[in-house]
Amino acid sequence: MTQAPVDEAAQPAPSSPAPGAPRRRRTALNTALVTALALLSALVVGAVLIAIGDEKTRGALGYFFAYPWDAFSFGWHAVSAAYVALFQGAIVDPSTLSSGDLGRILAPISETLLDATPLICAGLSVGLAFRAGLFNIGGQGQIIIAAIFAGYVGFAVHLPIVLHVVVATIAGVVGGALWGGLAGWLKARTGAHEVISTIMLNYIAYFLLLYLLSVPGFQAPPYGQAISNNVHATARLPHLLGSGLRLHFGFVLALLAAAGTWWLLNRSTLGFRLRAVGANSAAARTAGMPVESSYTVVMLLSGALAGLAGISQILGTNPAITGDIDAGFGFDAITVALLGRANPWGIVLAGILFGGLHAGGLQMQASTGTPVDLVVVVQAMIVLFIAAPQLVRSVFRLRPEQAVGQNLAKGWNG
Amino acid sequence: MKLELRGITKRFGSLVANHGIDLVVEPGEVHCLLGENGAGKSTLMNVLYGLYQPDEGEILVDGRAVHFDGPGDALAAGIGMVHQHFMLIPVFTVTENVVLGHEEVAGGLLDRRRARDQVVEVSRRYRLDVPPDALVGDLPVGVQQRVEILKALARDAKVLILDEPTAVLTPQEVDELLDIVRRLRDGGTGVLFISHKLREVKALADRITVLRRGKIVGTASPDASAAELAALMVGRQVKLEVDKGVARPGEPVLQVEDLRVLDPSGTVLVDDVSLSVRAGEIYAIAGVQGNGQTELTEALVGLVRPDSGRIVLDGKDITRSDTDDVLGAGVGYVPEDRMHDGLVGPFSVAENLVLDLYDQPPYGRGLTLNMGAVQRNATERVAEFDVRTSGVDAAASTLSGGNQQKVVLARELSRPLRLLVVAQPTRGLDVGSMEFVHRRIVRERDRGTAVVLVSTELDEVIGLADRIAVMYRGRIIDELPGGASPEDIGLLMAGQSLESAPAASTSAGTTSATSTPTGTSAGNVPTGEAS
Numbered sequence: 001m002t003q004a005p006v007d008e009a010a011q012p013a014p015s016s017p018a019p020g021a022p023r024r025r026r027t028a029l030n031t032a033l034v035t036a037l038a039l040l041s042a043l044v045v046g047a048v049l050i051a052i053g054d055e056k057t058r059g060a061l062g063y064f065f066a067y068p069w070d071a072f073s074f075g076w077h078a079v080s081a082a083y084v085a086l087f088q089g090a091i092v093d094p095s096t097l098s099s100g101d102l103g104r105i106l107a108p109i110s111e112t113l114l115d116a117t118p119l120i121c122a123g124l125s126v127g128l129a130f131r132a133g134l135f136n137i138g139g140q141g142q143i144i145i146a147a148i149f150a151g152y153v154g155f156a157v158h159l160p161i162v163l164h165v166v167v168a169t170i171a172g173v174v175g176g177a178l179w180g181g182l183a184g185w186l187k188a189r190t191g192a193h194e195v196i197s198t199i200m201l202n203y204i205a206y207f208l209l210l211y212l213l214s215v216p217g218f219q220a221p222p223y224g225q226a227i228s229n230n231v232h233a234t235a236r237l238p239h240l241l242g243s244g245l246r247l248h249f250g251f252v253l254a255l256l257a258a259a260g261t262w263w264l265l266n267r268s269t270l271g272f273r274l275r276a277v278g279a280n281s282a283a284a285r286t287a288g289m290p291v292e293s294s295y296t297v298v299m300l301l302s303g304a305l306a307g308l309a310g311i312s313q314i315l316g317t318n319p320a321i322t323g324d325i326d327a328g329f330g331f332d333a334i335t336v337a338l339l340g341r342a343n344p345w346g347i348v349l350a351g352i353l354f355g356g357l358h359a360g361g362l363q364m365q366a367s368t369g370t371p372v373d374l375v376v377v378v379q380a381m382i383v384l385f386i387a388a389p390q391l392v393r394s395v396f397r398l399r400p401e402q403a404v405g406q407n408l409a410k411g412w413n414g
Numbered sequence: 415m416k417l418e419l420r421g422i423t424k425r426f427g428s429l430v431a432n433h434g435i436d437l438v439v440e441p442g443e444v445h446c447l448l449g450e451n452g453a454g455k456s457t458l459m460n461v462l463y464g465l466y467q468p469d470e471g472e473i474l475v476d477g478r479a480v481h482f483d484g485p486g487d488a489l490a491a492g493i494g495m496v497h498q499h500f501m502l503i504p505v506f507t508v509t510e511n512v513v514l515g516h517e518e519v520a521g522g523l524l525d526r527r528r529a530r531d532q533v534v535e536v537s538r539r540y541r542l543d544v545p546p547d548a549l550v551g552d553l554p555v556g557v558q559q560r561v562e563i564l565k566a567l568a569r570d571a572k573v574l575i576l577d578e579p580t581a582v583l584t585p586q587e588v589d590e591l592l593d594i595v596r597r598l599r600d601g602g603t604g605v606l607f608i609s610h611k612l613r614e615v616k617a618l619a620d621r622i623t624v625l626r627r628g629k630i631v632g633t634a635s636p637d638a639s640a641a642e643l644a645a646l647m648v649g650r651q652v653k654l655e656v657d658k659g660v661a662r663p664g665e666p667v668l669q670v671e672d673l674r675v676l677d678p679s680g681t682v683l684v685d686d687v688s689l690s691v692r693a694g695e696i697y698a699i700a701g702v703q704g705n706g707q708t709e710l711t712e713a714l715v716g717l718v719r720p721d722s723g724r725i726v727l728d729g730k731d732i733t734r735s736d737t738d739d740v741l742g743a744g745v746g747y748v749p750e751d752r753m754h755d756g757l758v759g760p761f762s763v764a765e766n767l768v769l770d771l772y773d774q775p776p777y778g779r780g781l782t783l784n785m786g787a788v789q790r791n792a793t794e795r796v797a798e799f800d801v802r803t804s805g806v807d808a809a810a811s812t813l814s815g816g817n818q819q820k821v822v823l824a825r826e827l828s829r830p831l832r833l834l835v836v837a838q839p840t841r842g843l844d845v846g847s848m849e850f851v852h853r854r855i856v857r858e859r860d861r862g863t864a865v866v867l868v869s870t871e872l873d874e875v876i877g878l879a880d881r882i883a884v885m886y887r888g889r890i891i892d893e894l895p896g897g898a899s900p901e902d903i904g905l906l907m908a909g910q911s912l913e914s915a916p917a918a919s920t921s922a923g924t925t926s927a928t929s930t931p932t933g934t935s936a937g938n939v940p941t942g943e944a945s
Contacts, residue, residue, distance in 0.1 A: 267785065269778035276769065280758040286717060286749055287769040288738030 031341060037392050038385035039353075043083070046378040050082045050370055051075035082370040089363020090356035103244040108359060110245040114317060116355030118143070118309035120254040122333030123351050124261050125180070125305035127342040129194075131265055132298040133278030138183055138198025139330025141205035142176040142303045146310030148209060149175030151321045152218070154231030154314065164234040165315060169253075172311040173304045179205060180303015181296055188292035194299065202330070210323055220320060228321035237316040250312030255348065257308055262344040264301070274298050306330065335383045354379060415492050415572035416440055417462075417604060421471035424457055431457040433628045434471070439573055439604040444595060446615040447608045448647055449625035450844035452814055455608050458625070459577055462606075463495050464488040494566025498578040500558055504551030508544050509533045512565050536568045541597060556587030563594065573604040580614055581842065584702040585872055585904050592618050610647070610844055612640045613873070648846045656877040658856040661896075663880070664693035667864035668714075668833050673723035675709045683709040685888035686723070691833070696855065696865040698879030699890075700872070702907050706888035707868045708750060711837050714866070715747045716740040728832055741770050746826035746858075750837035750868070752815075756822040759811035763803050764792035766810045767825050791828070799824040800850070816847030823854055834858050837868040852878060872900050 051057050057078055060070035088094075090112050096104040122139045129136035150172030159167055183201055186192040212218045213226040220229045237249040265271040276284040277294040285291045313325050336354055340346030361375030385392050392398070422435040431454045439445045449455045460466045462473065464482030472479045475491050482488045488495070502511050509530045518525040518532070533546045542560050550558055559579060566574055576595070580588045595605055595618060609615050615622060615636075622634040624646045632646050644652040668691040675684035684706045691697040701707050712718040714725060716737040725733045732740055741747065749755035757766050768777050768788050776787040792806035799820045803813055810818060819839065826834065836855060840848040855878060859865050869875050875882055882894045884906035892906050902912055 267783055268781045269773045269783050270781055272765070272772045272778075272783055276758050276761065276765075279760045280754075282755050283758045283769065285737065286715075286747065286755040288736070288741045290736075290738070 042381035054078035085364040086360035090360030110247040111359035120351035121309035123336035123347040126337035129302040132274040141202035142306035143310035146172040146176035146307030154235035155229040176307020177304040181300035184296040184299025248316035250316040418474040423470040446619035454628040492572035494571025663695040701885035744832035748836040764806040
């Protein structure tokens with residue numbers, strides 16, 4: 001038996017070459033980079049669509065080979081006008097700066113954050129559930145039930161100022177929590193898949209609302225329209241930037257909810273349990289954690305967060321409940337949570353981005369005629385690029401390290 | 415066909431997985447490649463099979479340099495590979511699996527008859543007994559492996575690579591596989607047999623090459639002692655026998671009476687099991703995988719509700735207690751599948767180390783999780799159990815199997831225990847980690863803890879146990895004292911009894927396919943056929 005000289009005994013153990021904390025930081029940076037590039041790519045695609053949609057550009061394309069410059073110049077004008085309007089509608093309109101009128105200067109930001117508020121709340125709802133291994137598509141239903149609860153307390157009950165809004169808010173949170181918790185309880189007790197049950201609960205909530213909007217006492221007189229009574233002034237969330245701007249206290253609630261969700265997930269025993277169940281329910285069960293009750297708990301919390309979105313809608317943004325009180329936020333929340341990587345602060349940023357795109361999109365439509373639907377396309381493109389990170393990587397020749405969004409995108413199938 | 419590797423080097427970034435590997439497989443020889451997990455064996459095989467391109471070096475077939483762009487090229491050159499994890503489609507028949515990828519086509523349609531004939535012919539030629547029309551998913555693991563071998567042979571493989579082929583087999587199936595390999599060798603096939611199990615390698619090899627940290631550190635002949643081989647493989651002297659003193663059993667800690675566990679469809683998985691384990695002894699439950707051991711351990715820790723019977727811990731009935739309460743009563747549990755049940759993969763090492771204690775002081779107080787305490791605990795445990803990790807914040811899934819198992823052990827042994835339940839504690843571990851795990855189990859026993867060890871590995875059972883129970887089809891069919899002979903245990907594991915030569919026990923379920931008397935375990939004992 002022969003043996004080579006044992007010279008590598010002094011070498012460090014090769015067992016695990018994985019660097020821990022530095023890698024985590026690098027991953028975070030990488031994630032931010034991919035997100036930024038996805039946004040950029042989506043805006044480029046949007047620009048092409050704007051150019052194609054522009055009549056003058058289309059006309060110039062007809063004689064493109066004779067005089068190509070026209071097509072480019074018209075296209076550039078259309079795109080830049082649209083994106084400038086988008087910027088002005090979302091962040092600040094420079095022409096208002098000189099006026100010194102704070103109300104006009106802050107108006108775009110106010111609209112952006114106003115739109116962001118329900119997106120953040122509902123996004124946190126989806127993100128929290130996802131971290132616990134559940135896919136809550138019931139945002140719509142939870143928002144509607146929360147709006148019904150909060151709205152009813154808001155217009156049917158008379159309470160002193162401050163107390164009224166607090167009671168209405170709590171009622172809304174409880175409503176959302178019950179509606180979400182119902183899906184969690186069904187899963188815990190019977191194994192019913194939360195995707196199915198939350199979708200069905202959406203329908204039930206929606207048609208319950210339509211029914212209520214035809215019931216005198218809920219419906220506003222003279223009973224011609226499907227609209228509820230107006231919420232009393234005592235139950236309304238206070239404005240944040242003066243009465244001229246629509247931004248209300250709901251945005252503060254959204255930020256508090258984000259902080260609370262972060263603490264819950266990262267610094268609490270309950271969050272530890274929920275994350276463990278979400279990442280590996282078998283190991284969680286083996287470690288003695290109650291897996292089934294975790295499903296109920298997380299859906300209660302998730303529903304409560306979606307309920308906050310409903311509260312923001314009925315006690316802040318709108319004066320009364322209508323059939324479209326949820327305004328599609330329950331579903332937009334899924335994309336927000338995906339964009340925010342189910343991380344509470346990421347969801348805040350994603351919510352503000354989408355809020356800005358929406359607010360700016362309205363301005364863009366008003367001043368350049370580019371339809372606001374383009375914003376929806378851009379949003380969809382962003383999410384598409386995030387969900388397919390390899391695409392972004394290959395377009396921008398990034399090192400194919402580890403698929404950041406891919407895991408998440410895969411995980412959604414639950 | 416002679417297969418030769420010359421100076422193969424493969425790097426992944428800064429990691430050199432293979433460093434200047436020279437290796438020759440002659441026709442009609444079994445060349446064993448011995449090495450611990452992570453030594454670079456699998457990388458080398460993937461290079462050989464065309465899945466990786468080497469950075470340096472060349473592959474020669476019969477003296478001619480060849481270049482493999484993919485497994486297709488390797489197959490065409492006559493190299494067949496049986497992977498550790500089978501590449502079979504469970505819902506296809508044996509025939510369909512064998513012909514998959516080079517189907518016989520007649521007029522645009524699959525020629526099933528010819529395919530079947532071909533499979534039957536090849537299986538007869540090599541005496542590989544497989545049912546050609548059975549669905550692969552219905553076959554025992556050992557037979558599935560035979561299908562894999564058949565697949566390679568049907569494509570005229572002249573060199574067969576077997577990657578850790580025995581990891582998934584029962585002792586009887588291992589013996590059969592070794593027989594098959596010997597037959598193939600005698601028929602002129604070259605075999606490259608990759609393993610970290612010394613016993614098999616010694617039993618089979620014509621030549622042994624030892625790989626450590628990506629380099630060949632030596633060659634050995636099959637009559638080298640196991641200790642020599644282990645030392646070469648690990649790079650230091652290794653104790654193969656478990657170093658343990660005489661047990662000093664105390665009062666009974668765990669008592670199980672007439673325990674029955676049913677699966678949802680009513681099948682009996684654990685059948686009237688009664689046992690008693692005392693403080694300070696290791697009670698081993700041996701048995702072929704799937705004979706109810708898993709369900710028994712899960713019932714002990716409250717993961718499965720027994721149908722009837724009683725489990726008593728320190729005089730307290732815990733039959734219907736929640737897992738949380740059972741663990742709280744001083745039971746440590748090392749599940750058999752650590753990545754599935756033992757660890758939360760994306761969680762950090764630190765988090766995994768408090769998976770069952772996160773809600774108790776000092777880690778959790780009410781709703782608050784004390785991250786400082788979690789980190790401090792992790793730093794201590796990682797040092798105490800020598801967990802090789804880049805840091806306590808590294809995800810558990812990035813650790814090697816041995817280090818993952820150390821994390822599970824560190825967690826379970828970090829609190830005072832009355833009873834330790836360990837299932838397959840060294841499955842998939844290398845020799846070095848195995849030694850460590852065994853030492854910790856014995857130390858826990860010597861501390862006065864009752865230990866229930868479930869294992870399918872004979873060596874482990876014999877090395878650790880103070881008493882041995884053998885489980886077969888949900889029942890404990892016999893109890894032997896520690897130090898019982900491997901032959902006796904092997905026989906019991908196959909469902910035979912020791913006292914009398916068993917009569918026509920033809921209904922042996924999973925073992926029916928492997929009932930031919932082969933190998934060492936049944937060699938010197940009267941079997942059904944012999945009587």
